[in-house]
Amino acid sequence: MSVKRFFALLVCLGALSGVFAKVSFSGLDLAEDNRLLFRAESSGGGNAAQNALFRATLDAGGAAGGALLSQLTAFPEKMELVGNNTLLVHGAFGVRRLPLDGGLPGEFSGFPSFTGGSSSGALSSPDGRWLLFVEAKSYARGELVLLDGRSGERVVAAVEAERPGRTFPAVWSGDSRGFIYEKAGRLYFYTINSAAPPPREELRYIGEGTISSIRWEKGAYFYMKGSNVYRVRGEELFARTLYAGLLEPGEVAGRIPFEFDSAFDSFWIAPDERSILLCKGGRNLFYYPLGIDEFTPAPQESLPYVTARQGARINAFWSSGGIITVLIAAGSKTGDEIVAYRLNTAVSRSSFQRIEAPPSFNAALSPSGNKLLVWGNAGLFLYDYAEWKARAQLLSVPVYSVLWLSENECVAGGSERVERLVFGNEGVSARKLLCLSSIAEHGFEQTEQGAGRRIFARSGGAWFSTDGENPWVEFRVPVLRNASLVSPQFRVYLEARNDGYFANIPMVRNVVSVGTFPLIPRLAGGFPLPAGLRHAGRVESEIPLVFSHGLRGSSAVALCFDLYDDAAGLSQVLDVLSRYGVTATFFLNGEFIRRNAEAVRELAASGQECGSMFYTTVDLSDSRIRVDTAFIARGLARNEDDFYRAGKSELGLLWHPPYYSVSGEIAAAAAAAGYRTVGRDVDPGDWITAADAKRMGADRLSASDMIDRVMDAKQGGSIIPVRLGLLPGGNNDYLFNHIEVLLDGLLGEGYELVPVSALMGRSLP
Numbered sequence: 001m002s003v004k005r006f007f008a009l010l011v012c013l014g015a016l017s018g019v020f021a022k023v024s025f026s027g028l029d030l031a032e033d034n035r036l037l038f039r040a041e042s043s044g045g046g047n048a049a050q051n052a053l054f055r056a057t058l059d060a061g062g063a064a065g066g067a068l069l070s071q072l073t074a075f076p077e078k079m080e081l082v083g084n085n086t087l088l089v090h091g092a093f094g095v096r097r098l099p100l101d102g103g104l105p106g107e108f109s110g111f112p113s114f115t116g117g118s119s120s121g122a123l124s125s126p127d128g129r130w131l132l133f134v135e136a137k138s139y140a141r142g143e144l145v146l147l148d149g150r151s152g153e154r155v156v157a158a159v160e161a162e163r164p165g166r167t168f169p170a171v172w173s174g175d176s177r178g179f180i181y182e183k184a185g186r187l188y189f190y191t192i193n194s195a196a197p198p199p200r201e202e203l204r205y206i207g208e209g210t211i212s213s214i215r216w217e218k219g220a221y222f223y224m225k226g227s228n229v230y231r232v233r234g235e236e237l238f239a240r241t242l243y244a245g246l247l248e249p250g251e252v253a254g255r256i257p258f259e260f261d262s263a264f265d266s267f268w269i270a271p272d273e274r275s276i277l278l279c280k281g282g283r284n285l286f287y288y289p290l291g292i293d294e295f296t297p298a299p300q301e302s303l304p305y306v307t308a309r310q311g312a313r314i315n316a317f318w319s320s321g322g323i324i325t326v327l328i329a330a331g332s333k334t335g336d337e338i339v340a341y342r343l344n345t346a347v348s349r350s351s352f353q354r355i356e357a358p359p360s361f362n363a364a365l366s367p368s369g370n371k372l373l374v375w376g377n378a379g380l381f382l383y384d385y386a387e388w389k390a391r392a393q394l395l396s397v398p399v400y401s402v403l404w405l406s407e408n409e410c411v412a413g414g415s416e417r418v419e420r421l422v423f424g425n426e427g428v429s430a431r432k433l434l435c436l437s438s439i440a441e442h443g444f445e446q447t448e449q450g451a452g453r454r455i456f457a458r459s460g461g462a463w464f465s466t467d468g469e470n471p472w473v474e475f476r477v478p479v480l481r482n483a484s485l486v487s488p489q490f491r492v493y494l495e496a497r498n499d500g501y502f503a504n505i506p507m508v509r510n511v512v513s514v515g516t517f518p519l520i521p522r523l524a525g526g527f528p529l530p531a532g533l534r535h536a537g538r539v540e541s542e543i544p545l546v547f548s549h550g551l552r553g554s555s556a557v558a559l560c561f562d563l564y565d566d567a568a569g570l571s572q573v574l575d576v577l578s579r580y581g582v583t584a585t586f587f588l589n590g591e592f593i594r595r596n597a598e599a600v601r602e603l604a605a606s607g608q609e610c611g612s613m614f615y616t617t618v619d620l621s622d623s624r625i626r627v628d629t630a631f632i633a634r635g636l637a638r639n640e641d642d643f644y645r646a647g648k649s650e651l652g653l654l655w656h657p658p659y660y661s662v663s664g665e666i667a668a669a670a671a672a673a674g675y676r677t678v679g680r681d682v683d684p685g686d687w688i689t690a691a692d693a694k695r696m697g698a699d700r701l702s703a704s705d706m707i708d709r710v711m712d713a714k715q716g717g718s719i720i721p722v723r724l725g726l727l728p729g730g731n732n733d734y735l736f737n738h739i740e741v742l743l744d745g746l747l748g749e750g751y752e753l754v755p756v757s758a759l760m761g762r763s764l765p
Contacts, residue, residue: 014154022747024503028492029483031052031444031451034058036492036507036519039442042092048400048415050075051438052093053457055468056519058508063607067508067519072455072466073436074098074105076413079401084127087403087411087434089418095122100411102434102471108149112629121734125176126189130192132170132179134163139711139740139745140704144170144181146192157190158183158201162704165740166341167211173234174216178547182210184702185732186643192533195684197322207249210262217269222253224260224267229253229276229290254290263732264568271320271369275345282572285326285352287343289479305687306341306352310599311571315361319369319385322346329361331575335377342388355388366407375399375412380412383425391425395402397460413437415459436464436472443480452482486511545743546667546679547719547760554716556752558759559584560678564617564658565591566725567599569736573724574606585606585756587656587678590615590639590726597646604647609755611678615639654678654756659687660721676754682713682720686735689727705739711745715757717759720746 009723037057041051051115053072076093080086087098089105096105108131122133122690129149136142144161147154161183162169170181178191187206191198206223213224223230232250256278260267268277275289286305308314314329322345329336338361341352360376365385372383373394380395380402394412401413402546409422417437422430436459444464445452454465456478465475485492491509495518506519561573561584577584586608603610614620615638620627636655644650656678667677686705693700701709710720723734735742746753 020429022503023504025494026484027442028494028506029180029443029489030058030487030492032487033451034487034489035444035451036506037442037444037455038519039439040093048075048077048398050077050092050532052091053436053439053442055455058487063532064149066143070468071096071105072468072472073439074418074459076230076401076418079403079411079413079418079746080123080124080661081403081405081411082126086128086198087405087418088124088128089413089435089471090122098435100420100434102432102468103678104466104471105435108147123170123172124252125179126174127176130176132157132168132172134161134169136163136303138704138708139163140707140741144183146190147412158188158340159182160184162738163741165738167643169211170541170726171211171214171216173221174218177234180206180211180214180221185210187213188209195649201572213262214268215269216352217266217273222269222273224256224262224265225249226259226311227255227257229256247692254288256288257284258626261732263734263737265312268346270318270322275434277316277318277326279308279314281310281568282312282314283308285316286346287324287349287352300571302350304343304349304351309571310567311569311573313575315359315363317363317365317372317385319365321369321385321386323369325355325372325385325388326352327358327361327363330571334559358383358390364404366404371407373402373404375402377439380414380421382425383426383533392423392427394421394423394428411533433464433472443483446479446481447604456480488512518701544675546662547756554759555750556716556759557714557718557746558754558756559746560611560680560719560756561586562586562613562721562723563596564613564725565589565595567592567596568726569724569734570599570603573722573736573739574602574608575582576743577608578606580743580753582743583754583755584753585652585654586610587613588639588643588651589613589617590635590642593639593642600643600646601648604643604649609652609757610643610647611648611652611756612636612639612643612675614655614658617658617663619658619659620666621659621663627663627666627669629669629672632666633673636670636673636675651755654760656680676760678719680719680721682710682718684720684722684735685712686723687727690729690731703735704741707738707742707745710742713748713759714746714751716751719756719759 023042025038026042029037034057036056039051039053043049044628052075054069055072056067056069058067074089074096076089078090080088085098085100089096089098095108095503097108098105122131124131131147132143132148134142135145140163141160142157142163144158145154158181170179172179178189178358180187185208187209188201188204189206207225215222215634220231227484230250231253264281266279278286278288284305284307287303294627308328309330312328315327317325324343326341327338329338334657339355340357341354342355343352358374359381360374362528363372363374365372370385372385374381374383379393379397380399380749381390382392382394399412403411405411408424411420415437416433420432420434422427436457439457439459441458443456445456453467455468456463456465456745463475463478464472466472489512491511494504495507495509496504507516508519537687586603588610615635615643618625640651651756653674654676655670660680662677662679685701686706688700714720722735
């Protein structure tokens, strides 16, 4: 792999998880024959911190960018089994192929390939031949690219696709013959047929919705539309899309008692396809038999449901024996808080029963449905699924991904290595190393001639060796050569950087000829915005008492979240901020505090900064409101007291009026009460309701439009507001549902995300 290919891999840093993470390099070791070892480390960016060992062979001619690089380890944030003998390993440094019988990581031919942007997200077909990824053309959008892993040929399947946040905007069919993708709230199908190009996109239209509206089961997919559940056989799909405007998308498998909202709802289908588990609003889970409509006699028993904390992550498992297990995880300062419920539909459908929670949220059923593997920071555990008993702890190191191979064998991607495990109820009976995940030390073998061919690395408490071509094998007592930064032709060193992507860069100095060049080229930042998205620019406040302006030369921006009355999105945003390690500012209105006491307690305990948004949602610019110092002081004091009663914590002495309706008089009155008034210099437009848009004669922006708008308008010191809660009249595309993509863009440009008070402190002389 050339340095340019490695550069492409690093441009897509975080591509497979949809987030950005800082990269630093360390451990430079240059051999006499110009082989260079170094380690790249990712800070995590919302996911696991990880590293990878690379080997570079420097070009003896000294040409910049002429080095050949190979990756010697692969961190398993996510793994997929493709075909019968290959693993696809996703990590911060790209997608790597790994033989199921072990070996060094290999490339997926043609991925990533960039032209003026970066990739975000990747999804392989079940047979392992094809890879889907989004090649960015703006901060929030890109082209959905289909890559043939055999030939390296690329096809643009869709333009103007959204970059992934929590979910990838496509799902493969089980037979790898095609996939369904979402675009601007509409669903389309793409058939892979080498004999002829696919029809025009409008002829492949399925219906309204997002990927949350779709689930593939066996040879058919289920599609939620309104209150109907449709079942469509794969072979019928293409013919039906030709008549998308005339026919419904398949046979009606059943109806649910309310409208499905793809922005917040999700569902699971029973193995026998006769019932459904529906999660409404990301919180309430209902078991519901399919085939019931208004003419079907009502069930003779009450139908069960369970309620989760709003914004919690939900995982559900459904065995062929009819046992449903639901895991609910909510983040906290000390880690995930997990609860578990179970419903055995073969015995009783009356209610979900609380059961003992497993040690982690991540789990997978065995092929038979009789066993469950659970993994996370505490290790890997084997459960008897029917009896819900932990039978054995298979690994005690953090585990990030697991794949079943058979009823008694799996591939486990741990913090130290990727390995195959054969196990029973007593534990692991056999294990095989496939590849190292991360390392703590590395170096060349010491020989009489200098650096030998063998490369050593320590992972956990053991040492391993490879010649750079063959798999890693355990090595008992290695003899390492002292690390060197010079060879007869080159000198290498690390140069500190502050460009957002890298903390430092390996530099190569040709000591025989002339020239110094970076091993990794400096990244070119920024994306062109689509036409029509640029707006009038920043809104500078002329009120000196209002803090809302950018700070020249600053590399920091503040995210603030406005809570008017509804808590939708709050837990989800807190979870994302916690994973990213970001502190933001939340402004709370009195209506929100009075209606959502539990949410206030959650927010107060989160460690995020909290400010006031007055005690009512009244627009203070309304001429019918008499605004004076006493009125503002009383309203702010009342909000302080309400917040303290609900959250047992104090509000910070900063605020902004509802709807950012501020004047010099209002700001002066707040200052007299000890408050600093906060304005905004970036407006995403996420507050615009359908009624607002109609009144203004404008279209509501999509979340992707809002992200591109923010990224175009922000600068150092900007305050970027995001409204939480549901809008009056509803909406199917909320900015807070795409907060990872916004964070990715801001962090990717090198901005430090700080609370508003930190910006204020930096602005003081």
